[in-house]
Amino acid sequence: MVSLEMTASLSSVTEYLQDVLSKVIDIDYPKPRIVEVPITYGGENGPDLKRVAHHAGLTPDEVIKHHSEGSYLVYFLGFSIGFPYLGGMDESIATPRLDNPRKSVPKGSIGIAGDQTGIYPLSSPGGWNIIGKTTLPIFNIENPEQSALKMGDRVKFILVEGV
Amino acid sequence: MSITVLKAGLQTTVQDLGRNGYAHYGISASGAADAFSLRIGNLLVGNDESAAALELTILGGDFKFESHAFIALSGSEFEAHLDGESFQNNEGIYVRSGQILSVGQSKEGARTYLCVRGGVDVPYYLSGKTTHVMSKMGGLNGRQLEKGDSIKIGNLSSVTQPIHNKDTLDLNCAIIRVTNGLQGEWFSDSTWNYFLSNSFTISDLSSRMGIRLTGNLIQSDRGNEILTEGIPLGAIQVPGSGDPIISFVEHQTTGGYPKIANVITADLCKVGQLKPGDTFKFQRVSIEEGERLRLEQESFIQSLKAS
Numbered sequence: 457m458v459s460l461e462m463t464a465s466l467s468s469v470t471e472y473l474q475d476v477l478s479k480v481i482d483i484d485y486p487k488p489r490i491v492e493v494p495i496t497y498g499g500e501n502g503p504d505l506k507r508v509a510h511h512a513g514l515t516p517d518e519v520i521k522h523h524s525e526g527s528y529l530v531y532f533l534g535f536s537i538g539f540p541y542l543g544g545m546d547e548s549i550a551t552p553r554l555d556n557p558r559k560s561v562p563k564g565s566i567g568i569a570g571d572q573t574g575i576y577p578l579s580s581p582g583g584w585n586i587i588g589k590t591t592l593p594i595f596n597i598e599n600p601e602q603s604a605l606k607m608g609d610r611v612k613f614i615l616v617e618g619v
Numbered sequence: 620m621s622i623t624v625l626k627a628g629l630q631t632t633v634q635d636l637g638r639n640g641y642a643h644y645g646i647s648a649s650g651a652a653d654a655f656s657l658r659i660g661n662l663l664v665g666n667d668e669s670a671a672a673l674e675l676t677i678l679g680g681d682f683k684f685e686s687h688a689f690i691a692l693s694g695s696e697f698e699a700h701l702d703g704e705s706f707q708n709n710e711g712i713y714v715r716s717g718q719i720l721s722v723g724q725s726k727e728g729a730r731t732y733l734c735v736r737g738g739v740d741v742p743y744y745l746s747g748k749t750t751h752v753m754s755k756m757g758g759l760n761g762r763q764l765e766k767g768d769s770i771k772i773g774n775l776s777s778v779t780q781p782i783h784n785k786d787t788l789d790l791n792c793a794i795i796r797v798t799n800g801l802q803g804e805w806f807s808d809s810t811w812n813y814f815l816s817n818s819f820t821i822s823d824l825s826s827r828m829g830i831r832l833t834g835n836l837i838q839s840d841r842g843n844e845i846l847t848e849g850i851p852l853g854a855i856q857v858p859g860s861g862d863p864i865i866s867f868v869e870h871q872t873t874g875g876y877p878k879i880a881n882v883i884t885a886d887l888c889k890v891g892q893l894k895p896g897d898t899f900k901f902q903r904v905s906i907e908e909g910e911r912l913r914l915e916q917e918s919f920i921q922s923l924k925a926s
């Protein structure tokens with residue numbers, strides 16, 4: 457991490473960032489890791505599966521097929537702690553956020569908001585359409601560097617039957 | 620060496636200058652809502668300016684010292700008594716083992732800092748001791764203090780000579796200065812005029828995560844959704860409802876609302892002193908002026924250290 461003194465000038469910060477940017481362009485990016493995430497769809501684990509199906513004009517099974525067959529890029533971890541924004545979802549299952557966000561979404565819930573999908577790493581309030589759930593611990597709170605997902609990883613969902 | 624919490628106040632948390640360096644994991648820095656007052660409070664008791672202290676909000680609380688200590692209250696003036704005797708703001712004061720500091724209502728802004736020589740001693744979580752209340756991490760068990768809590772104090776090894784300070788900068792909380800935001804041009808000149816010429820009121824739904832404003836509805840000319848991007852501290856987001864939100868120390872790290880403006884660094888401490896019902900106006904300044912004001916605040920702190 458680079459830390460700058462509170463007395464750093466705007467021009468020195470700008471110069472520093474331009475220098476970093478000019479070097480970033482020449483980097484050979486590592487091949488993305490492929491992380492398999494087990495998922496159980498529907499029922500208690502995915503209370504909004506039917507809503508997504510209704511919005512898409514598909515059956516729940518077709519939603520599951522479209523969602524689980526995708527290959528997703530972790531755009532970034534954000535808004536709340538460790539929350540992976542996954543890009544590359546089939547647009548046919550894109551669904552707007554819930555009008556009334558839930559007060560609590562269980563840890564591991566997998567949801568859809570617009571044309572993105574994401575995984576709740578911790579229990580938190582949330583307005584995404586929850587279609588399934590994973591048992592894989594997504595975020596390592598003691599040591600974030602050891603978390604299951606990082607920016608730039610690829611996610612593949614592995615369908616498992618509900619228990 | 621410890622403090623026992625007899626009354627916890629409205630929201631008392633352990634705060635330092637933030638858990639920096641983890642935004643890429645979705646963890647905002649948190650830290651003192653009024654970092655300027657925390658830094659001065661630490662200097663008053665001879666700590667490094669970044670030491671952890673207790674942040675007291677609107678209604679302070681009662682604290683019993685289980686050992687001798689050298690303490691100061693820094694920030695807004697609150698009703699404060701030590702064993703019934705009036706307790707002076709902004710001054711390092713010795714307390715004896717068994718004495719009770721009672722901090723009542725604020726007489727001015729939202730917050731004051733109870734700084735203790737040697738610091739407040741809680742475990743580090745990642746790079747900081749700050750409590751991130753919304754995420755339930757850091758500080759004492761990730762939460763605000765409760766009656767009966769015991770807080771260890773005075774474990775910092777690097778203490779220096781306390782300063783004596785009666786000077787202060789004129790911090791006028793009725794004016795919050797801002798620069799153009801990342802989507803500043805999404806708002807027409809007439810919207811900007813409206814934004815700058817009318818007073819906003821702090822909503823009681825405000826928290827350390829976001830300061831919600833009411834009184835004037837602001838509408839962007841280009842809709843109210845952008846592709847999700849990073850949110851800087853002090854960004855003023857305008858959601859579809861039209862009531863702006865100042866993203867504050869526990870802000871979400873990314874978001875999808877357009878940002879009309881950004882509070883300048885030097886005025887973030889004033890945002891931390893605003894309380895529900897307060898009114899203020901925004902004033903737009905250039906980035907250069909924002910920089911000059913930040914450096915002025917820094918040189919004030921440096922001059923205290925040199926005194």
